Amino acid sequence: MTATPAPPVLTVEDLTVVYEVDEPVTAVRNAGLTLHRGEILGLAGESGCGKTTLAYAVNRLHRPPARIASGRITFHDRSGEDVDLLALDDRELRAFRWDKLSMVFQGAMNALNPVGTVRAQLRDTLLAHRPRMSRKEVQGRSEEVLRRVGVDPRRLGSYPHELSGGMRQRVMIAMAMLLEPQIMIMDEPTTALDVVVQRDILREIVRLRDELDFAVVFITHDLPLLLEISDRIAVMLDGEIVELDTAAGLYRDAKHPYTRKLLGSFPSLSGERGAFIRTGVDQTAGAPTEERA
Ligand SMILES: Nc1ncnc2c1ncn2[C@@H]1O[C@H](COP(=O)(O)OP(=O)(O)OP(=O)(O)O)[C@@H](O)[C@H]1O
Numbered sequence: 574m575t576a577t578p579a580p581p582v583l584t585v586e587d588l589t590v591v592y593e594v595d596e597p598v599t600a601v602r603n604a605g606l607t608l609h610r611g612e613i614l615g616l617a618g619e620s621g622c623g624k625t626t627l628a629y630a631v632n633r634l635h636r637p638p639a640r641i642a643s644g645r646i647t648f649h650d651r652s653g654e655d656v657d658l659l660a661l662d663d664r665e666l667r668a669f670r671w672d673k674l675s676m677v678f679q680g681a682m683n684a685l686n687p688v689g690t691v692r693a694q695l696r697d698t699l700l701a702h703r704p705r706m707s708r709k710e711v712q713g714r715s716e717e718v719l720r721r722v723g724v725d726p727r728r729l730g731s732y733p734h735e736l737s738g739g740m741r742q743r744v745m746i747a748m749a750m751l752l753e754p755q756i757m758i759m760d761e762p763t764t765a766l767d768v769v770v771q772r773d774i775l776r777e778i779v780r781l782r783d784e785l786d787f788a789v790v791f792i793t794h795d796l797p798l799l800l801e802i803s804d805r806i807a808v809m810l811d812g813e814i815v816e817l818d819t820a821a822g823l824y825r826d827a828k829h830p831y832t833r834k835l836l837g838s839f840p841s842l843s844g845e846r847g848a849f850i851r852t853g854v855d856q857t858a859g860a861p862t863e864e865r866a
């Protein structure tokens with residue numbers, strides 16, 4: 574991070590999300606964070622601490638029994654306009670999602686429609702938001718996003734079952750980039766993949782961020798990985814954000830005992846960290862090669 578952070582693109586204040594079941598669960602409690610333009614913010618914490626619930630609430634994708642009990646979520650548009658996300662109606666929300674903020678869901682590898690080709694799924698999302706795009710423009714944009722994530726555009730005609738897990742995941746990331754959103758929330762986008770594919774994809778996300786300047790909220794319980802790719806990291810424990818610092822600051826000088834415990838639970842963190850992906854980015858700064866994974 575530079576000394577002067579970029580302006581904010583998203584502010585979450587005092588957010589509380591409750592699952593209204595027999596014994597209500599407060600899955601997110603008074604959470605606050607600011608996401609800056611173009612930054613990669615890691616969100617770490619053990620299973621069940623509320624990461625996905627937080628991401629869904631920010632995207633207004635939470636469904637009953639989940640309820641936002643309190644808080645404010647503000648999107649600071651590039652145009653200078655501030656949007657109160659909790660005040661949007663359904664139509665406004667549909668226009669907002671994918672366009673300004675997109676999400677790659679946990680288990681997204683299986684989120685593609687099995688009976689639609691990649692082309693059809695990219696086209697449907699594009700046309701829902703840009704109804705006046707010509708067929709040629711739709712084809713051009715679809716090819717471009719696939720190329721950006723390292724998938725051969727010839728795959729446009731493929732069905733999801735014809736793609737490897739890594740490729741399906743890349744297609745989901747391509748879908749999330751399709752409308753050039755200002756924020757991408759990625760919920761465990763790579764945990765189901767093997768380590769090499771995971772690294773490749775992460776490297777690409779960092780590179781794309783460098784090129785296209787969107788902000789990323791990257792959710793995982795893999796703290797070593799977050800330390801490598803994130804500008805800042807928020808640590809969640811039992812629904813609360815207990816620490817938020819730069820990756821370097823957190824690594825050097827974690828304040829919260831839980832963060833220290835988390836750091837201590839990864840033996841790999843005792844050695845040199847962080848060189849791999851960031852160096853990798855520099856080395857792969859050109860066009861992505863086709864058809865990895
Ligand atoms: N539909 C639901 N009804 C009741 N409780 C729920 C529901 N969904 C989630 N929870 C509870 O909310 C808490 C937070 O869950 P959440 O899925 O947000 O955690 P997470 O940090 O994303 O976990 P993971 O790392 O396993 O994905 C957990 O205690 C979970 O049991």
Ligand SMILES: [Mg+2]
Pocket residue numbers: 624625626679760
């Ligand atoms: Mg989750």
